[in-house]
Amino acid sequence: MPPVKPAVSAAGTAPIVAWWDPPADGATNMALDEALAFEAMRLDRVLVRISTWSEPTLSLGAFQAIGEARALAALVGLPIVRRPSGGGAILHGSDVTLSVAVPRAHPCGGAPQRLYDTVHAAVVAELAARGIAAGLSAGESTGARPGTGDPTAAALPAAGAFLCFDRRASGDVVVPVADGRGNSDAKVLGSAQRRLRGAVLQHGSLLLAANQLVPESVRHPGLDDLQTGGGACAGWGPGGIDLVRGWLTRLAAALGEGLEEPSGVFDPSPLAGVEEGMVRFRQDSWNARR
Amino acid sequence: MLKDVRFAKSHEWISPVAGGVATVGISAYAVEALTDLVFMQLPAVGRKVKAGESIGEIESVKAVSDLYAPVSGEIVEVNSTLPDHLETLGKDPFGAGWIVKIRPDDPAEIDALLDRGAYEALIGSQPH
Numbered sequence: 467m468p469p470v471k472p473a474v475s476a477a478g479t480a481p482i483v484a485w486w487d488p489p490a491d492g493a494t495n496m497a498l499d500e501a502l503a504f505e506a507m508r509l510d511r512v513l514v515r516i517s518t519w520s521e522p523t524l525s526l527g528a529f530q531a532i533g534e535a536r537a538l539a540a541l542v543g544l545p546i547v548r549r550p551s552g553g554g555a556i557l558h559g560s561d562v563t564l565s566v567a568v569p570r571a572h573p574c575g576g577a578p579q580r581l582y583d584t585v586h587a588a589v590v591a592e593l594a595a596r597g598i599a600a601g602l603s604a605g606e607s608t609g610a611r612p613g614t615g616d617p618t619a620a621a622l623p624a625a626g627a628f629l630c631f632d633r634r635a636s637g638d639v640v641v642p643v644a645d646g647r648g649n650s651d652a653k654v655l656g657s658a659q660r661r662l663r664g665a666v667l668q669h670g671s672l673l674l675a676a677n678q679l680v681p682e683s684v685r686h687p688g689l690d691d692l693q694t695g696g697g698a699c700a701g702w703g704p705g706g707i708d709l710v711r712g713w714l715t716r717l718a719a720a721l722g723e724g725l726e727e728p729s730g731v732f733d734p735s736p737l738a739g740v741e742e743g744m745v746r747f748r749q750d751s752w753n754a755r756r
Numbered sequence: 757m758l759k760d761v762r763f764a765k766s767h768e769w770i771s772p773v774a775g776g777v778a779t780v781g782i783s784a785y786a787v788e789a790l791t792d793l794v795f796m797q798l799p800a801v802g803r804k805v806k807a808g809e810s811i812g813e814i815e816s817v818k819a820v821s822d823l824y825a826p827v828s829g830e831i832v833e834v835n836s837t838l839p840d841h842l843e844t845l846g847k848d849p850f851g852a853g854w855i856v857k858i859r860p861d862d863p864a865e866i867d868a869l870l871d872r873g874a875y876e877a878l879i880g881s882q883p884h
Binding site for chain 2: 527528529550551552553576577578579582635657658659660661662663666
């Protein structure tokens, strides 16, 4: 990776920097995302990492209970990783992860909602340009859960909001089509943050298609499954990449003065602690900490 | 009491030392910015911490934030009822919403933190 230079002007006025990384396992993705936040702080730049998962994985929010996750993961046969960010569990495999790290001094580094809305509004605008009528959720959490009698449904906690895509937080990107899970809309993008002293890391999961590798009781419709009047992205292929590229361009316009896309993968400074992170995110001391 | 409180740039407040111990919490500004708190993890009593070290975490609907020790010292008490009553942080962040009590290694570290006026200037300049 060619070295990325620190911002030379006030935070928020330098181009954002984005990397398109190859698929990786959960621990690697989490370690790299944590390093992204460190580098955003060190360089005083907005950094973006676009990534997918080399194997279907259940990622947990920072404080979700491991017992419930293990019950579900065993039934669906997936490995588990705990994210440093909050929010609900995600069954990765048909989504793309949009990781955005912002210095705390940046205009979007203050109250959580501003970054959330900025990132999500760029997705809504890009979907609109493709004829997909998405919008931002008002944030009413339904707690909906499948009632099928399927053992995977029984593994979910009674509150039913264990999975990110069953939740509705203010600003989630939704498409006004019933999701078949008791909601009047379908959530296609949810995000959660880890707020560190010098930077904010926001993880977003954009659901491109329903995850066919998990039982129907825990499966959510993605962009390809919704009757949106055209513009389906056909998963993480050229269509999905083009969609994310459109989002990235809009995000760059909203956040900075341009976009840099260095050749190669995100390769942070040794100071960012990726090696240590890759070990930690594989250990029970992290993944089963609650 | 509020006029004597000092603040870290990471939004923790700390009281003057009384009986060798100072009380630590997070500011009303920080509580309001986080919105809808759902979970809190406190440090163990007896833990030695350095200024700036994470001593706990707090989760809201959208975000997880670290709580940082404003000064070096030993955690001598935690507000163990707080995680079950997170609304207290919003209602009374400088009173019943205290988070930990710490025995500072060097009470002079407190004096080096922001006074109320400087903290209000800081949050006034921060992005919303």
